Amino acid sequence: MSGFQPEKIRVDFPTLSRRVRDRRLVYLDNAASTLKPRPVIDRMTRYYEDEVSNVHRGAHYLAEQGTIAYEAARAKVAAFIGAASPAEVVFTRGTTESINLVAQTYGRANLNAGDEILVSELEHHSNIVPWQMIAGERGARVRAIPVTDSGEIDFAAYSRLLSTRTRLVAISWCSNALGTVTDVKAFVDAAHAVGARVVVDAAQAIQHLETDVQALDCDFLAFSGHKVYGPYGIGVLYGRAELLEAMPPYQGGGSMISEVAFEKTTYAPIPQKFEAGTPSISAAIGLGSAIDYVNALGLGNIEAHERGLLEAATRALRSVPGLRIIGDSPRKAAIVSFVFDGIHPSDIGSLVDQEGIAIRAGHHCAQPLMRRLGVPATARASFSVYNSLEDVEALRSALVKAKEFF
Numbered sequence: 001m002s003g004f005q006p007e008k009i010r011v012d013f014p015t016l017s018r019r020v021r022d023r024r025l026v027y028l029d030n031a032a033s034t035l036k037p038r039p040v041i042d043r044m045t046r047y048y049e050d051e052v053s054n055v056h057r058g059a060h061y062l063a064e065q066g067t068i069a070y071e072a073a074r075a076k077v078a079a080f081i082g083a084a085s086p087a088e089v090v091f092t093r094g095t096t097e098s099i100n101l102v103a104q105t106y107g108r109a110n111l112n113a114g115d116e117i118l119v120s121e122l123e124h125h126s127n128i129v130p131w132q133m134i135a136g137e138r139g140a141r142v143r144a145i146p147v148t149d150s151g152e153i154d155f156a157a158y159s160r161l162l163s164t165r166t167r168l169v170a171i172s173w174c175s176n177a178l179g180t181v182t183d184v185k186a187f188v189d190a191a192h193a194v195g196a197r198v199v200v201d202a203a204q205a206i207q208h209l210e211t212d213v214q215a216l217d218c219d220f221l222a223f224s225g226h227k228v229y230g231p232y233g234i235g236v237l238y239g240r241a242e243l244l245e246a247m248p249p250y251q252g253g254g255s256m257i258s259e260v261a262f263e264k265t266t267y268a269p270i271p272q273k274f275e276a277g278t279p280s281i282s283a284a285i286g287l288g289s290a291i292d293y294v295n296a297l298g299l300g301n302i303e304a305h306e307r308g309l310l311e312a313a314t315r316a317l318r319s320v321p322g323l324r325i326i327g328d329s330p331r332k333a334a335i336v337s338f339v340f341d342g343i344h345p346s347d348i349g350s351l352v353d354q355e356g357i358a359i360r361a362g363h364h365c366a367q368p369l370m371r372r373l374g375v376p377a378t379a380r381a382s383f384s385v386y387n388s389l390e391d392v393e394a395l396r397s398a399l400v401k402a403k404e405f406f
């Protein structure tokens with residue numbers, strides 16, 4: 001973990017200076033939401049203090065400033081994910097809305113009876129349910145791509161499921177429940193070979209891995225601001241320009257039109273066509289700052305630091321008697337899911353919380369995966385830039401204590 005100093009980074013995150021249950025906060029629920037660094041908070045405050053105004057509308061100075069900042073955020077996102085143009089970046093409320101947008105527009109326009117949508121068994125519910133909804137409406141069929149015992153999407157099984165009936169493939173780059181990192185490019189290439197489009201859920205990848213949508217060659221990619229040090233209420237849908245252009249709009253309203261008449265309404269060019277109504281302006285600007293923050297740290301450094309934490313946490317947790325790690329893919333982001341003999345995951349969560357340690361317990365919005373792995377739920381520790389070996393040790397010792405308690 002050389003050159004990367006979590007103690008210095010910690011200072012940027014005001015929440016980390018607060019005490020929880022009269023102890024130092026050990027925040028290990030980063031897969032749910034990361035904490036927010038000072039520059040992001042300050043940038044949003046500055047927008048509200050100095051620039052507040054609606055975008056793309058007013059003829060006045062403040063509206064112009066707000067619009068410039070909002071569009072600058074879009075350009076930052078485009079560069080961050082390697083999009084060919086900012087027009088390919090649609091601001092949404094988050095990953096969930098991004099995926100629903102594709103299902104409700106691209107899906108409704110392109111799916112027909114007998115078509116198939118392949119969705120892996122390790123998906124978050126937000127990458128399953130929208131497909132079930134549109135499949136039900138269009139007479140299409142959602143088929144599950146199996147997951148192996150180690151928690152990886154089974155590529156061989158996927159290859160067997162792919163056919164000319166496959167219209168869409170929806171997969172996570174990184175599993176929120178297990179941390180498994182999928183070789184998305186291989187899945188994309190195989191899908192394209194049968195003429196299917198691929199939607200990548202990058203909610204758990206964007207904060208850990210360098211994203212280059214052109215190198216991945218994916219058709220759509222979705223993520224949320226709040227998991228990459230940004231604010232709530234903002235997310236991104238990347239879509240290939242030619243696909244976005246051909247898709248019908250999502251919601252109707254202001255800002256998404258070119259001209260409205262009762263006889264015929266025409267729509268704005270992309271990405272405005274998909275941004276009806278007043279957007280989450282301050283959150284988009286905050287996301288832009290979060291991206292600046294990540295760029296300044298360097299995703300390569302972040303990856304190396306988190307890899308060190310993952311290895312240390314895996315070793316430490318394996319040493320806890322009765323603890324079993326769920327998901328042992330050799331390619332994982334810094335997420336460790338586990339169960340304990342005889343202790344329900346939610347009890348584990350409550351016991352370590354008494355020590356000021358925040359982890360997650362539950363099905364992680366991945367019930368099909370839990371069923372597949374034969375567990376009702378898991379406890380999950382997920383690591384980030386500001387975590388350290390001290391945090392890993394705090395978790396290990398709290399788990400040993402929890403085990404003794406039962």
Ligand code: PMP
Nearest residue numbers: 094095096124126176203204224
């Ligand atoms: N996909 C994955 C893999 C996730 O981890 C999450 C959030 N837990 C989502 C989708 C949904 O994100 P959001 O709730 O921000 O829309």
